[in-house]
Amino acid sequence: MARQHAAARSAPDRLLAVLAAFDHGHPALSLSGISRRAGLSLTTAHRLAAALTAWGALERDAEGLYHVGLRLWELAALAPRGLALRQVALPYLEDLYEATHENVQLAVRDGTEVVYIEWLSGRSAVGVHIRVGARWPLHATGVGLVLLAHGTPAFQEGYCAGPLAAFTPYTITDPGCLRRSLAEVRRTGAAVSSRQVTEDALSVAAPVRGADGQVTAAVSVVVPQADAEVPALVPAVRLAARGISRALGWRPERTDQSV
Structure with a gap:
């Protein structure tokens, strides 16, 4: 059911779901962890995580875990309330x-x-x-x-x-x-x-x-x-x-x- 709902979501919604999978309790996630927490198929999670990593929104460590990337920190620095x-x-x-x-x-x-x-x-x-x-x-x-x-x-x-x-x-x-x-x-x-x-x-x-x-x-x-x-x-x-x-x-x- 979750996968059916995920398929109906727009591309921006799916991208944001990947980013929203990270929080203070989950600062590092495997690809399967991103898939599960974002409610996306493993294939979709892999494709979106790769795109976000290439842009700098995510970073991948030597163990294959994903972390929030410095590119997001750079953008956050522009927020007037941040x-x-x-x-x-x-x-x-x-x-x-x-x-x-x-x-x-x-x-x-x-x-x-x-x-x-x-x-x-x-x-x-x-x-x-x-x-x-x-x-x-x-x-x-x-x-x-x-x-x-x-x-x-x-x-x-x-x-x-x-x-x-x-x-x-x-x-x-x-x-x-x-x-x-x-x-x-x-x-x-x-x-x-x-x-x-x-x-x-x-x-x-x-x-x-x-x-x-x-x-x-x-x-x-x-x-x-x-x-x-x-x-x-x-x-x-x-x-x-x-x-x-x-x-x-x-x-x-x-x-x-x-x-």
């Missing part, structure tokens, strides 16, 4: 790290998920389930709450009405509670997410604005929940977010206290 944003933000993220020596993160929204595009980790910082490229539901993280709070009202309502996955007993799963949390983020200019993904971590996040004033990303610091000093962390995170925003061309009104 490497370009990371380059602008990195000095401010490093300053935030030096001030806290805790995990520092930069993230953007992709649909109903937050995608982490930079992460600086402290040697003795609290362990987190985050890496560059990782995705989490918006409601479960500090950066996600910031990005959700600054989405359109229609988007927020649609998200709140949908299923809210729980990762710990403390994860926000009640729509009314989530709406109140989003309102508090907009009021204070920062989000505090405590024990939402793991029970030992607390995140403080703030919005990053582009030249047009729209929130395009969020920056956060993740610390041990037990000894988190939130009043001291909020100004530090907001200062980093403001610095990145200004570097992106944002010029706030003198009365604007939202970042």
Whole structure:
């Protein structure tokens, strides 16, 4: 049945299926692995993998396993919300790290998920389930709450009405509670997410604005929940977010206290 469905897919769909077969859990795949995960016949998978390898989107190692190629990295560098944003933000993220020596993160929204595009980790910082490229539901993280709070009202309502996955007993799963949390983020200019993904971590996040004033990303610091000093962390995170925003061309009104 899967093969019949695969045959009906267009050539671009099949190419994208091959690329989508790779993820953080499957960074290296055999040809049969690509075939299985992409839902393609072995012959089709071989033909498409060969074409992608010739172009540079895939690379093949000495053992015959395929990996994502550097050509895709070169293209990703052109994404305004990817490497370009990371380059602008990195000095401010490093300053935030030096001030806290805790995990520092930069993230953007992709649909109903937050995608982490930079992460600086402290040697003795609290362990987190985050890496560059990782995705989490918006409601479960500090950066996600910031990005959700600054989405359109229609988007927020649609998200709140949908299923809210729980990762710990403390994860926000009640729509009314989530709406109140989003309102508090907009009021204070920062989000505090405590024990939402793991029970030992607390995140403080703030919005990053582009030249047009729209929130395009969020920056956060993740610390041990037990000894988190939130009043001291909020100004530090907001200062980093403001610095990145200004570097992106944002010029706030003198009365604007939202970042």
